[in-house]
Amino acid sequence: MSSRSASKDATPDLAESYAAVMGRVGAAAERSGRRAEDVLVVAVSKYAELDQLRTLVDLGHVDFGENQVQQLAQRAPQLSEYLARHRAMRGASSSGSIAPERIRWHMVGHLQRNKVKQCVPHVQLIHSVDSLRLAEELHNHGAKHDADTDVLLQVNVSGEGTKNGVAPAAVVHLLEQIDTMMHLRCRGLMTMAPHHENPEDCRAVFARTRELFEDCRGSRYAGDRFNILSMGMSNDFEVAIEEGANLVRVGSALFGTADAGG
Numbered sequence: 001m002s003s004r005s006a007s008k009d010a011t012p013d014l015a016e017s018y019a020a021v022m023g024r025v026g027a028a029a030e031r032s033g034r035r036a037e038d039v040l041v042v043a044v045s046k047y048a049e050l051d052q053l054r055t056l057v058d059l060g061h062v063d064f065g066e067n068q069v070q071q072l073a074q075r076a077p078q079l080s081e082y083l084a085r086h087r088a089m090r091g092a093s094s095s096g097s098i099a100p101e102r103i104r105w106h107m108v109g110h111l112q113r114n115k116v117k118q119c120v121p122h123v124q125l126i127h128s129v130d131s132l133r134l135a136e137e138l139h140n141h142g143a144k145h146d147a148d149t150d151v152l153l154q155v156n157v158s159g160e161g162t163k164n165g166v167a168p169a170a171v172v173h174l175l176e177q178i179d180t181m182m183h184l185r186c187r188g189l190m191t192m193a194p195h196h197e198n199p200e201d202c203r204a205v206f207a208r209t210r211e212l213f214e215d216c217r218g219s220r221y222a223g224d225r226f227n228i229l230s231m232g233m234s235n236d237f238e239v240a241i242e243e244g245a246n247l248v249r250v251g252s253a254l255f256g257t258a259d260a261g262g
């Protein structure tokens with residue numbers, strides 16, 4: 001049953017890896033005293049084929065993420081078109097389908113200010129706000145279109161690996177500034193741990209981010225809806241959940257990597 005043939009049909013493998021990831025997320029949630037459904041899994045599809053995304057939609061998956069605006073702006077309409085067709089076909093006998101009502105897109109990668117206009121119409125949540133200037137650009141775009149945008153502040157806790165992200169000491173101040181922007185809703189924090197072979201080595205970064213998250217919640221600048229802690233990727237999502245993540249961003253554990261052999 002689990003034989004890995006050279007078959008072109010990737011569907012059975014994706015269904016298996018999806019079930020495996022969801023199972024591991026659920027187990028980690030339970031270890032931290034929560035339920036599986038308390039942790040949102042964003043399928044990061046940068047290495048995936050469109051067909052694989054359709055397969056996940058067929059399996060009932062709702063949340064997808066990209067790290068580049070161009071690919072996101074291309075795929076969001078493709079996938080909603082697929083979903084619309086799928087639902088129309090099932091229409092009469094809707095009981096058989098577990099396809100979601102709608103798909104939610106997440107921008108998880110670095111966002112340049114000149115891409116805001118292209119990005120915002122497609123996304124539910126932008127994970128990567130890391131400067132006042134980007135926040136202002138998003139707010140101005142929202143003011144112009146009378147629309148609000150949900151964002152996370154990306155925090156650079158480790159100081160290594162990536163240049164992106166706000167320094168921990170600057171987080172509450174940026175939150176205070178965003179609090180004055182009516183068209184921006186700060187929903188929480190995001191972090192990326194540096195890559196380690198052993199995910200245990202990421203635990204301190206996740207624990208520190210959780211502390212910052214609680215500091216923000218204790219400040220007067222985080223509203224009721226400041227409740228998302230986005231941390232953990234394929235290599236380290238279980239440790240992140242144990243440290244309090246309620247959103248994980250998983251790519252290669254679902255889809256494989258671009259250069260992975262069979």
Ligand SMILES: *Cc1c(COP(=O)(O)O)cnc(C)c1O
Nearest residue numbers: 044067108233234249250251252
């Ligand atoms: C690619 C990416 C992920 C997923 O990475 P995997 O290790 O493939 O799970 C998560 N977050 C961001 C910001 C990414 O760019």
